[in-house]
Amino acid sequence: xxxxxxxxxxxxxxxxxxxxxxxxxxxxxxxxxxxxxxxxxxxxxxxxxxxxxxxxxxxxxxxxxxxxxxxxxxxxxxxxxxxxxxxxxxxxxxxxxxxxxxxxxxxxxxxxxxxxxxxxxxxxxxxxxxxxxxxxxxxxxxxxxxxxxxxxxxxxxxxxxxxxxxxxxxxxxxxxxxxxxxxxxxxxxxxxxxxxxxxxxxxxxxxxxxxxxxxxxxxxxxxxxxxxxxxxxxxxxxxxxxxxxxxxxxxxxxxxxxxxxxxxxxxxxxxxxxxxxxxxxxxxxxxxxxxxxxxxxxxxxxxxxxxxxxxxxxxxxxxxxxxxxxxxxxxxxxxxxxxxxxxxxxxxxxxxxxxxxxxxxxxxxxxxxxxxxxxxxxxxxxxxxxxxxxxxxxxxxxxxxxxxxxxxxxxxxxxxxxxxxxxxxxxxxx
Numbered sequence: 533x534x535x536x537x538x539x540x541x542x543x544x545x546x547x548x549x550x551x552x553x554x555x556x557x558x559x560x561x562x563x564x565x566x567x568x569x570x571x572x573x574x575x576x577x578x579x580x581x582x583x584x585x586x587x588x589x590x591x592x593x594x595x596x597x598x599x600x601x602x603x604x605x606x607x608x609x610x611x612x613x614x615x616x617x618x619x620x621x622x623x624x625x626x627x628x629x630x631x632x633x634x635x636x637x638x639x640x641x642x643x644x645x646x647x648x649x650x651x652x653x654x655x656x657x658x659x660x661x662x663x664x665x666x667x668x669x670x671x672x673x674x675x676x677x678x679x680x681x682x683x684x685x686x687x688x689x690x691x692x693x694x695x696x697x698x699x700x701x702x703x704x705x706x707x708x709x710x711x712x713x714x715x716x717x718x719x720x721x722x723x724x725x726x727x728x729x730x731x732x733x734x735x736x737x738x739x740x741x742x743x744x745x746x747x748x749x750x751x752x753x754x755x756x757x758x759x760x761x762x763x764x765x766x767x768x769x770x771x772x773x774x775x776x777x778x779x780x781x782x783x784x785x786x787x788x789x790x791x792x793x794x795x796x797x798x799x800x801x802x803x804x805x806x807x808x809x810x811x812x813x814x815x816x817x818x819x820x821x822x823x824x825x826x827x828x829x830x831x832x833x834x835x836x837x838x839x840x841x842x843x844x845x846x847x848x849x850x851x852x853x854x855x856x857x858x859x860x861x862x863x864x865x866x867x868x869x870x871x872x873x874x875x876x877x878x879x880x881x882x883x884x885x886x887x888x889x890x891x892x893x894x895x896x897x898x899x900x901x902x903x904x905x906x907x908x909x910x911x912x913x914x915x916x917x918x919x920x921x922x923x924x925x926x927x928x929x930x931x932x933x934x935x936x937x938x939x940x941x942x943x944x945x946x947x948x949x950x951x952x953x954x955x956x957x958x959x960x961x962x
Contacts, residue, residue, distance in 0.1 A: 578605055578618075585611060593617070595641070604628050610636040619645035625655025633687070636666040646677030648707055656707060658683040662696070670699040677706040680738075684713045686720035686746075693722045702731045708738040709765075715746025715774055723748040735760040739789065742767070745774040753782040760789050766805065767796035775801045782808040789815045797823040799848065811835070819844045830855045837862035847872035854879045861886040867893035867924070873900065876907035883914045894922045894944060899932040908937035913944050917962070921947035 566586035573581050573593045582605060585591055593615035600619045604627045607613070616639070620629050629644050644659040656678035660669070663685055674681025681703040686693055703710030710732045715722045727750070732740035739762035740755045757763035763786040768774045776797070784807075786792035792812035795805070803825040810832045812818035816839030821827065827849050834857075837843050843862055846852065852874055859868050868884060868891050871877055877897070884894050894915040899905050908925075915922035922944030925934070934952040943961045 579603075582607065582611070582613075585609075587611070590614070601629060605630045607632045607634055607637050609634045612638040612640075613642075614638075614640045616642040616644070618643075620647045620659070622647045622650040625651050626657055628657050628661040629659045630661070632660075632662040632664055632667060635664045637662075637664065638668040639672070640668075640670045642672040643675065644672065644677070644681070645675045646679075646706065648676045648678040648705070651678060658712070661685065663687045663693070665692075665694045665696065667696045669697070669701070672701050674701065674703040674706055674710060676704070677708075679706070680708045680712040681706050681710045682712070683709075684711075684722060684725070686714075686716040686718070686722060690718065690720065692720050694724055696725045698725070698727045698730075700729045702733075703735065703740070704733045706732075706735050709735065709742045710740050712738075712742045712744070713747055713750065714742070714744050719746075719773065721746040721748055723750075725750050727752045729754045730756070732757040732760050732763070734758070737761060739763055739765060739791075741765070743776060743779055745769055745771055745776075747776045747779065749778045750776075751780045751782070753780075755781075755784045756787075757785075757789055758787045760786075762786065762789055762791040762794050764792075765794045765796060766802075767794075768798055768800055768802070769796075770798055772800060775803070776805070777802065778804045780806045780808070781810075782806075784809070785811045785813070786815050786818070787813045790817055791815060791820055792818045794820045795822055795824060799823045801825070806830075807832075812837070814838050817841045817843070817845070819846070821846045822848050824849045824852075826851045828853045828855075829857075832857045834859045835861060837864060840864060842867060842870050844869040845872070846870070846874060848874070849877075850875045852877045855881060857882045859884050859888065862888050863890055865890040865892065867891070867896040869895045871895065871897045873898070873905070875905050878909040879911070879913065880909075881912045881914075884916060884919070888916070888919075891919065893924050894919055896924045896926070898926055898928065899934060899950070900928045902929060902931040905932065905934045906936040908934065908939075910939045911941045913942040915942070915944040917943070917945065920945045922962075923947070925950045 568586055568588035571591045573591050576599050587609040590612040595615045598617045600621050602621050646659050658680040659674050659677045660682040730740045739760040740757040741752050742765045743750050744767045755763050763784045764781050792810050805824050806828045808830050813835040818834050834843050923946045926949040934950045936954045939957040940959045945962045
């Protein structure tokens with residue numbers, strides 16, 4: 533009888549062994565349980581190396597090894613990837629070089645080359661696609677991509693993206709944006725991102741940074757764009773309910789572009805947009821801003837404008853503050869700045885200087901919608917006395933009204949074509 537417990541133990545262990553043999557662990561399960569490693573990637577079979585790496589491992593790629601890929605590297609677990617040098621093979625359509633679908637992935641020190649010019653427009657895709665939260669992307673180059681260099685897009689299966697850092701990226705000769713942040717169209721959103729030090733060259737179709745379709749708490753700073761459509765664009769692609777709010781854009785330089793900053797927004801409720809320290813040089817239409825509530829635009833310099841359209845055009849906005857705006861040299865024959873159908877507008881310090889003989893007006897405040905407008909303040913503007921009018925208020929609709937406005941302390945010729953109630957125009961040198 534004493535041997536019976538021992539016999540039972542042997543029986544249990546045998547059954548356990550049989551069960552484990554009949555239910556072997558998968559390779560992915562085995563690697564999930566391994567501790568993180570530092571892996572020096574010396575072969576070209578990157579797909580297998582990534583698949584076998586334990587979560588949170590650091591994969592160090594040989595910077596002297598340049599690999600052409602026929603299919604995407606898909607990152608399905610948190611990893612650190614550094615040193616990638618890769619190119620998407622000619623003719624490969626509808627897939628990125630790298631696709632991130634796991635949270636907390638880091639990608640640094642990379643060069644990604646696209647296959648622009650070898651595939652139809654319909655088959656274009658981004659080079660780096662991220663559909664997850666908590667990512668960190670730094671020190672990279674996107675070259676000759678058929679579409680965007682990098683796109684952050686909400687997951688196909690649903691859910692939001694929260695948190696991410698994008699720093700020190702260069703894009704050259706890409707089809708669309710260097711960095712595109714797109715909240716998608718399914719009621720999803722992207723929030724709490726930092727985008728910093730982005731340089732864009734020769735992106736004729738788009739530009740350096742796009743913030744679109746449901747983005748919140750986004751900071752974009754230190755952006756340079758040359759020979760592109762724009763430096764920064766905030767838009768909604770006409771998607772109802774895709775509201776962009778709490779976006780800060782700081783330190784932008786645009787050279788030989790169509791726009792420095794553009795907002796292609798519809799009246800969907802976009803709010804709390806701040807634009808700071810913008811320089812536009814030889815751009816055609818430096819600022820185009822519309823459909824924003826609580827818009828702040830401070831410290832803008834427009835140099836050597838070339839083109840036949842308004843330098844600064846703002847319309848259909850509410851609660852707007854412009855401060856410290858300088859225009860030096862422009863070829864446009866018309867008003868330098870048009871403010872159209874804007875309620876509660878403040879301008880403090882606007883200077884026109886240099887070769888501006890073709891400019892016909894400094895600031896033209898216009899209303900044409902059948903609604904009451906109020907709360908206009910224009911002060912401390914320095915406009916050439918030869919410019920008549922320097923500041924113009926006008927209405928093209930008899931049912932449009934403006935009340936409660938104050939035009940003071942300007943060196944400018946002022947023409948008030950509205951003559952609304954409770955208006956004060958005084959202490960100006962004309």
